[in-house]
Structure formats: C-alpha cells, structure tokens
Amino acid sequence: EPEVTQTPSHQVTQMGQEVILRCVPISNHLYFYWYRQILGQKVEFLVSFYNNEISEKSEIFDDQFSVERPDGSNFTLKIRSTKLEDSAMYFCASRESERQSQHFGDGTRLSIL
C-alpha cells in the first residue's frame, strides 16, 4: 500500500537554526498537510497546500514557517530561527481528493537544544 514518507525520522538542531522537514506524499494525492504534536498534547493542524499554494493555515503557522513543493514529489516544511517550543513531532499528510481521508507519515521528531 502506498505510504507517506518523512525524513529524517529525528532531527536535532540548535536553537536559532533553520530546519527543513521533508515529506514525500502518496504519488496521486493532490492535497498536502503539516501537523505537529507537542509531547503530551494533541495533534495540531499547521497548514494545508493545494494547487501549489497554501489553502489554509492555523494560528501556529506564522512567519517563522513556510512550505514548498519544490518538485513533483517532495513537500517541505521550513522552520526559521527555531525556538525551544518548536520541539515536537511533525506529521505530514496527504489526500487524494476532496472526499477521501488524510494519510499520515510516521513523523519527524524535532528536538531543539
């Protein structure tokens, strides 16, 4: 069964540095998402992306964050000037069409030191 693939599985970064989290959505999917889960808290929506532009973003997704689909397969989340509170699991998800469920990757654990 096709999967959403995320790399790296664990990223350790110094506070203030920039990180790029990478995702390869399922190939025929058209809608792409990023979520995060801070330890012990619920999964929170960050941003959705469709037709090469952001469709929706949450309050969390401020100017520190950006997303990009640089080619036909990758979908990236960039976090500039990382803070301690950015430490979390970051999940990428994709969906084929409007009436389908979102499929999630296994996440990238981001640790900010």
Next chain:
Amino acid sequence: DQQVKQNSPSLSVQEGRISILNCDYTNSMFDYFLWYKKYPAEGPTFLISISSIKDKNEDGRFTVFLNKSAKHLSLHIVPSQPGDSAVYFCAASPTGGGGGADGLTFGKGTHLIIQP
C-alpha cells in the same frame, strides 16, 4: 480551545468484549468526522469516517455512531483484539472533508488497552 474532546485518557477492555470510545465536539460547522489509530513511533492511521448526513457507518469490526443533536460520536470495536491496543484519535473537519483542503481538528486521544 477544545473543539474536539475525548474525555477518557485511557480505557481498558477485555479481549473479545466491545470497546466503546467516545468523542464530543462543540463546533457546529464540523460535518465530517474521522477516527485514527496510532501506535508509538508511527503516524496516525485512518480507521473509519462518517459524514453528518449519516448516523452510523460500519466497516468490519469498527462502527462509528454520530449523534448530531448531542454533538457526540462514538467508535465501537467488537470483538476487541490485542492488536487494537493503541491510542485512538477522534478528528473533525468543517467541510465534509472536501470543498477545500481543510485541516483536521483532533481530540487528545484515548489510550485503549486490550487485556488478554
């Protein structure tokens, strides 16, 4: 703000019995609801969904019930199996999962433990 609430952090059920996981929501704009299952170190895996035009959806051992007037949904698993032990998340979307690329709003999850 907790627009989607799962009030039971954990639930223990004997193997072979029925597991009932509950979820309440407050946002009247939600009209599409999903249940995800999550094992440690993995991402959420889709289980079953229901649109607000229905009050029940069944898929094998899994059945989701929706009570719109009470803004309540539940997931029934019968019979429960050891492999069902996981964290279960209720999630909701305002546009039937469509009409846009809406993000999901998740509950905090219920840790289901199936006792042998």
